[in-house]
Amino acid sequence: MQNDFEPVALAGASDQDISLLDILDHVLNAGVVVHGSLVISLAGVDLIYVGLNVVLTSVETALRTMHAEENKRELP
Amino acid sequence: MTKVLAYCAFLNRAGISLPEHGLGGAALDEIAQNELRVLWSEVEWPFDSSALQRHAVEFHQVVNHMFAQGAVAPFRLLSVFDDKQVLADFVSAHQHNFVEDLNRLQNLVQMECVLYFKPQTPVNSSGTDYLQRKADALRGAETHVADIRAALSALSHGLRTRESKNGSRIFLLVERGNELKFHSIVRNLPVPEPLSRRLSGPWPPAEFLSESVRAPNMAGQK
Numbered sequence: 001m002q003n004d005f006e007p008v009a010l011a012g013a014s015d016q017d018i019s020l021l022d023i024l025d026h027v028l029n030a031g032v033v034v035h036g037s038l039v040i041s042l043a044g045v046d047l048i049y050v051g052l053n054v055v056l057t058s059v060e061t062a063l064r065t066m067h068a069e070e071n072k073r074e075l076p
Numbered sequence: 077m078t079k080v081l082a083y084c085a086f087l088n089r090a091g092i093s094l095p096e097h098g099l100g101g102a103a104l105d106e107i108a109q110n111e112l113r114v115l116w117s118e119v120e121w122p123f124d125s126s127a128l129q130r131h132a133v134e135f136h137q138v139v140n141h142m143f144a145q146g147a148v149a150p151f152r153l154l155s156v157f158d159d160k161q162v163l164a165d166f167v168s169a170h171q172h173n174f175v176e177d178l179n180r181l182q183n184l185v186q187m188e189c190v191l192y193f194k195p196q197t198p199v200n201s202s203g204t205d206y207l208q209r210k211a212d213a214l215r216g217a218e219t220h221v222a223d224i225r226a227a228l229s230a231l232s233h234g235l236r237t238r239e240s241k242n243g244s245r246i247f248l249l250v251e252r253g254n255e256l257k258f259h260s261i262v263r264n265l266p267v268p269e270p271l272s273r274r275l276s277g278p279w280p281p282a283e284f285l286s287e288s289v290r291a292p293n294m295a296g297q298k
Contacts, residue, residue, distance in 0.1 A: 028152060
């Protein structure tokens with residue numbers, strides 16, 4: 001099984017020893033929350049401890065939900 | 077539809093350089109109110125999920141560019157404002173708290189140590205054995221966290237821990253320039269089996285933002 005913390009080669013990134021999962025964890029799970037349920041629903045999950053596929057699946061599911069909500073909002 | 081994506085807040089100082097562009101090559105702009113500046117760009121919203129990894133790296137690069145020059149309060153990637161005016165209102169309403177945090181965290185960075193249960197592949201072990209080993213490992217993690225806390229006491233300007241079902245995560249606030257000392261001190265502490273340890277940083281000190289900055293009252297915003 002792949003280590004969750006295995007560094008991932010990032011094209012153009014200078015921080016070679018930072019894994020993609022580290023970056024995802026920090027940009028999605030740390031910092032100022034200014035908008036809504038998506039981030040809050042992710043905040044309960046400590047992303048650093050779950051596999052990358054799980055993270056992305058969770059995010060993709062959340063994004064799909066947001067797409068649906070946005071579409072509903074646009075309906076007259 | 078376009079929305080306004082905020083990257084990070086930082087204090088106004090002479091000679092600050094801004095990144096060349098934001099997500100997807102978008103032009104970066106800033107809102108400045110008194111000594112506070114907030115970097116933002118317009119983005120297509122909602123994000124295309126297939127571009128999320130790229131967006132995460134680009135977002136990180138923007139925040140990191142600013143963080144390399146001083147304290148920042150990073151926003152979360154999926155947090156957006158309806159338009160520039162809403163962001164400006166937000167900055168106006170919360171600038172005092174942001175400035176206070178940024179002054180407090182000036183010259184400090186966040187280092188991280190993650191301890192997690194990583195069992196060797198069992199050959200003939202039962203589920204009970206696995207759970208027993210995991211319970212032992214988590215007890216070992218508590219001891220190791222205490223060891224790390226003691227070893228870093230001279231370096232630490234703040235320490236927080238978060239427990240999870242697989243281990244512990246330690247966040248430490250250190251002065252800029254002490255990152256290598258952090259790594260050196262922690263690496264000298266043996267990791268109790270079957271735990272694994274991962275060190276990272278420096279990161280913006282997001283874990284040490286005050287609650288009023290990390291989760292500001294967004295009353296009135298949809």
